[in-house]
Amino acid sequence: MKLRCWGARGSIPVSGQEFERYGGDTSCLELRSKDDELLILDAGTGIRALGCELARQERTSLTLLLSHYHWDHIQGLPFFKPLYNPAANLRLGGCEGARTELTRVLARALRPPLFPVPFDKVPARVTNVPFVEGTLRVGGLLVRRIAASHPNRAAGFRIEEDGKSLVYLTDNELSLRHRGGLNFADYVAFSQGADLLIHDAEYLPEEYPQRRGWGHSHIGDAARLAREAGVGTLGLFHHNQERTDTAMDVLLERCREQLSRPGDPACLALFQGFEMDIGP
């Protein structure tokens, strides 16, 4: 499968020359299976540009999984071009424990007077796809879901194809168990042996104590998870809105120092436009 990142920022989009290299759009990842099946993870502001690309390619069959409903993960949705194509078929999946169906949750946020087009009236066909016993098939991709530790609940996903795997765990506070969340050992088991682990690494360890309980992790915890799970590569994600390119370089370097033992995972920070081939 092929991965492309359309937004790696957390909380709120940013712009300006100090954010050019890592990018300013919020969470959105595109995955393509070897059969060109398309899976989108999160609908942050990065999904706008992805939608333009999909419209050019005339893609009408789409699956979108939302880790949760916080603004930075849904904010690009009203500007996602395929929603306005009557031929498009959008399958939506989300986090466990949502009290109402995903489309109904989104229809509460995307409606007048907050946005002129009500989400339940968009021209595209939008359906909810349920996970069955925590798993979902998207063409040749097998998706497994885990509850993340985050205020208001969130989900992480593990996507596999031909024995290769990617784990997406954003908005996950490893040092604190929020309601509905799990323990560190559960995230180690879930991420075990993944080729790429994309994890929330919003803070430096010294920034974390003042932000404990906000639902995010520091690089020390993300690195420890990557090591204990024996992943191939750790991809830092959900970059803080104050973290400039230069500051991001420092954060990445500090994380690499933590992962400098023989056999430790490689470490990189995702950026807008980042691409990776995972497996055959």
Ligand SMILES: [Zn+2]
């Ligand atoms: Zn977030």
Ligand SMILES: [Zn+2]
């Ligand atoms: Zn969140």
